[in-house]
Amino acid sequence: MSALLDQFGRTIEYLRISVTDRCNFRCRYCMPVEGLPWLPKSDILSYEEIREVVTQLAPMGLRRIRITGGEPTIRPQIETLVRFIRGVPEVEDIALSTNGVKLPQLASVLADAGLDRVNISADSLQPDRIVAIARRDLGFEPVTAAKAAQAAGLGPIKLNVVVMRGVNDDEVVDFARLTLDHPWHVRFIELMPVGSLEPMTDEMVVPSEEVLSRIQDALGTLSPGGGPARGNGPAEYYQLGGAAGSIGVITPMTHTYCGSCNRVRLTADGRLRTCLFGDHEVDLRAPLRAGEPLAPFVRQALAEKPEAHALLSHRVGGLRALSQVGG
Ligand code: SAM
Numbered sequence: 001m002s003a004l005l006d007q008f009g010r011t012i013e014y015l016r017i018s019v020t021d022r023c024n025f026r027c028r029y030c031m032p033v034e035g036l037p038w039l040p041k042s043d044i045l046s047y048e049e050i051r052e053v054v055t056q057l058a059p060m061g062l063r064r065i066r067i068t069g070g071e072p073t074i075r076p077q078i079e080t081l082v083r084f085i086r087g088v089p090e091v092e093d094i095a096l097s098t099n100g101v102k103l104p105q106l107a108s109v110l111a112d113a114g115l116d117r118v119n120i121s122a123d124s125l126q127p128d129r130i131v132a133i134a135r136r137d138l139g140f141e142p143v144t145a146a147k148a149a150q151a152a153g154l155g156p157i158k159l160n161v162v163v164m165r166g167v168n169d170d171e172v173v174d175f176a177r178l179t180l181d182h183p184w185h186v187r188f189i190e191l192m193p194v195g196s197l198e199p200m201t202d203e204m205v206v207p208s209e210e211v212l213s214r215i216q217d218a219l220g221t222l223s224p225g226g227g228p229a230r231g232n233g234p235a236e237y238y239q240l241g242g243a244a245g246s247i248g249v250i251t252p253m254t255h256t257y258c259g260s261c262n263r264v265r266l267t268a269d270g271r272l273r274t275c276l277f278g279d280h281e282v283d284l285r286a287p288l289r290a291g292e293p294l295a296p297f298v299r300q301a302l303a304e305k306p307e308a309h310a311l312l313s314h315r316v317g318g319l320r321a322l323s324q325v326g327g
Contacts, residue, residue: 004061004298006274006305013063014263017050019081020070021268021324025099026135027123029162029191030323033135043269047077049288051084053266056294058090066095066119070268070323073102079113086114095119097160100145101138107152118149119158124168125175133167146184156228158185158248163206172211173218179245180219185228187235187248194277208249212238215247222247234260258308264301267324272298274305 004012026033045053054065065085072078073096085094093116100120107118122142124130131137142159149157159178163169175186188211191204216222219240226246227237234257235248265273270285282301284294 004057004302006302008305008307010259010261010305011061012262012264012302012305013061014066015054015057015062015064016066016068016263016265017054018069018266018268019050019067019072019078020044020075022074023069023071023099023323024074024101024136024138025071028133028135029164036324039269043285045266045268045270045285045288047081047084049270049285050081050266051088052288053270053284053294054085054088054091057298058088060295060298063090064093064095065091066097068097071099071101072096073098073106079106079109079115082110082113082115093117096154097121099134099140100142100149101140103145104148107148107154111152111154115154117156117158118154119160120145120149121160121162122146122175123162123164124171126171129168129171143178146182150183155183156185157183158187158228160187160189160250162189162191163211164191165204165206167204169206169211172214176215176219176240176247179243179247180240182245184245185235185237185248186245187250189250190253192252205253207254208251209254211249212247215240256308258306261305264305272301274301275309277309280304280306 006012021036021039023031054062067081082094085091094114095117096110096115097119100122103118103120120142123133125142130140134140146157146159159175161175163172172188178184179186188208190206190208212222222238222240224238226239226243227235227248233250235250237246237248239246265276267273270283270288271281272284273281282297284297287294287297
C-alpha cells in the first residue's frame, strides 16, 4: 500500500467531499440572498460515484473523510452515502460539517448509518441574530442541535463560529461559556475573504488573539490543550479551568498552516481540489464516468498541490464561496 504524498512530502489522508453546492441558509458572509448559479443535477456525482472515488483512493492512503457542501443534510438520503463510505474498510473516520438545522431529526439516522462525528456551524446563540446572519428563519438552535448530536453519539462535537466584528463578536464569551458544562469544542474562525461578503470589510476580521484575550478577561486563564482526540485540522486548542470542553481558534487570516496541510477536496461535480484557495483542481468525473482508473489523475493533482495558498494577499470578497468548493 502506498501513501498519498504530494510534491512537498505532505501525506494526504483526508478528503473533504462536497455533496451539493446548495444550502438552506444564505449566510451573509458566504452566499448572496438570491443563491448562486447551481450546478445542474447531471453534473453532480451520485452516491455510487462518490463511493467509487473513495474506494479507489483508499488503497492509496485515504483514511479520513468529511462530508460537506453546501449543506450536506439537504441532499436526500445523505445517510446512504455515509453507509457506502462506512463500507470502505480503510476509512477510519467519517465526519460531517453541517449548519445543524436538520440534526435534531437526522442525528440518530446518521449515527446508525456509521457517521462518527459532526461539526456544527453556529455563528450566534441569539435567535434573532441567527436569522439575521443566515437570512433564513429555520428555527435553528445551536445548543439543541449539539445536544441531539451528542445524544446520538456523534462526538467529539465541534461548534464552528465565524467571528465578525460588529456582527457577533460580542458573543465570544457566551460561546466559550458553553465549554464549561458541555464536552464540546467551540472553535472561533477568522472571517476569510471568500464568497459573498457585501457589505463586509477587512475590519470585520477579528484576530484570534483578540478572541482569546476577551475570553480570558471574562472567564479566567486559558491553558493550552484540551482539544478533541479526533481531528484533522489546523485548530489550536485551549481550556478554561475545570471545563468539560475546549476552545479552539482557526486562524487562516493571521497564520498559515499550509506546511502541515493533509487534505484534498472533491467538489460536488467531481473535481479534486488540492487547495481551498486558487484553482488547483483535476477533473475526476470524466474518467470516473468513462470507467478509467483514477490513480493517475489523483497523482497528477497531488503533483500540482501548491506549497502554500495566497489567501493573505486577497482582500475581503475576492474568491469563490466555500459552499461552491466544499468548505
Ligand atoms: N453547510 C455546512 C456548514 O454550515 O458547516 C458546510 C459548508 S460551510 C461552507 C463550511 C464552513 O465554512 C461553515 O462553518 C461556514 O461558516 C464557513 N465559512 C463560509 N464562508 C466563510 C468565510 N468567508 N469565512 C470563514 N468561514 C466561512
